Amino acid sequence: FELPNVELPVASADPGLGQLLAHRAQAQLAENSTAFTLRDRARHWLRNNLQGDEALGARLAKAMHLSERSLRRQLAEQDTSVRALVDDARRERAIALMERGTVNLDAIAEELGYGNASAFGRAFRRWTGQTPSAFLDRQRSSE
Template identity: 45%
Template sequence: MPATVLAALPATLLATLARLGRDERAVRARAGIDASALSDPDARIPFAVHARLWEEIAALGGDVGLELGERLGTAALGVVGHAMSRAETVGDAWSVLERFRRLVLEDAVPRLHVEHDEAHVVQPLPARFARLRHPAECQAAATITTLRALVGARIDARRVAFQHPAPPSIAAHLALFGTRDLAFGAAVNELVLDASILARPNVRADPALRDYLVRRAGALEAELGDDDRIADRVRREIAAALASGEPSADALARTLGTSSRTLHRRLAVEGTSVAALLDETRRQRALALVEDPARSVGAIAFALGYRDATTFTRAFRRWTGTTPGAWRRA
């Protein structure tokens, strides 16, 4: 079943563009989106349409991703965002997002893990977004501004990393994230914060309303059915894990709450394997990343979980019959 996204997300992006003084109607038209398709925030639109919208937004240039992220608010996540805004704590709000990630857009919802006193918000993005700067910057900006809104105070990041090369100026990034520990060309898109923020209370908490909205989100999720194949879930987990190295079948199985043996058996029923999905995911992302001439072969290899550039180049030649450098020059 083709991937879809909650209509609230593209609708809020376009509305925010209009508030920024941009011609949102022209952007929407170029993306091929009918306004009526966005009238119901709980509706679904094809991911391919959402991706076209982001490509048109990226073409606007400047710091449009940051500008959008600062202003989107939780409304961009529809009923899930409204439930988050009424959660009791920041940690509770994040658990709502994690629970309903499939309802929003499975491949693009940030993943949170805590290491010692740090909360790491890792931002996997669909392969089609890999060569675009602005979706990653929008997501990071939206994350930190949402957290600030929840606690009712300014909080700053400890460090921020983006996979894309640095833009001509990073002044807006420094001002927004409040840290000078800002990296570009990194292996992963990541926002690192003080973990204590997860326990902080939400200044607009309303437990009863939160529970009502969670039930509504659950009903919408149930309407999606259970069409998600295990292969699709494995692809998503591989994409999220690659920057930390090549994920093993055992690690993937643990993440998916099953055993390695069961995972292999279920994938075999669908006519595939962990190795095949890993290779497919790497190939798709490699072809997107290599289009960006500012990314070195070594940086691409690292982002795809390879030990070194030589191993990546060997794989790229197997996929395409040529080297990354020759592919770029063709």
């Protein structure tokens, strides 16, 4: 087609249908833009980028296209924090690794950004009420 023809009206156009479709498209766009809160987007990013602990808040803020201060403020408005989201992501990842059979606690601790296995063990006990070893024993006995 030629570019000047783009501006010509369509002979069989239905203005009412066009208006209805435009309205539905606008509604869908509005719904999609609010469907995922900052908390949801941050959780998703953390699940995929949890390696290490250095500057995790700064990296998350950059990924969310916010300053660290704005990130903290907006998360507080959603009743959460960077620390809480990181803690949740670490818990989910630790349990997934242990359920999958990764039993080297030093490797899990390192992957999750803990300084050593005992720091990881304390966090795991806080999350689950049991030690990593007890969790693994339960996993083995249920198989």
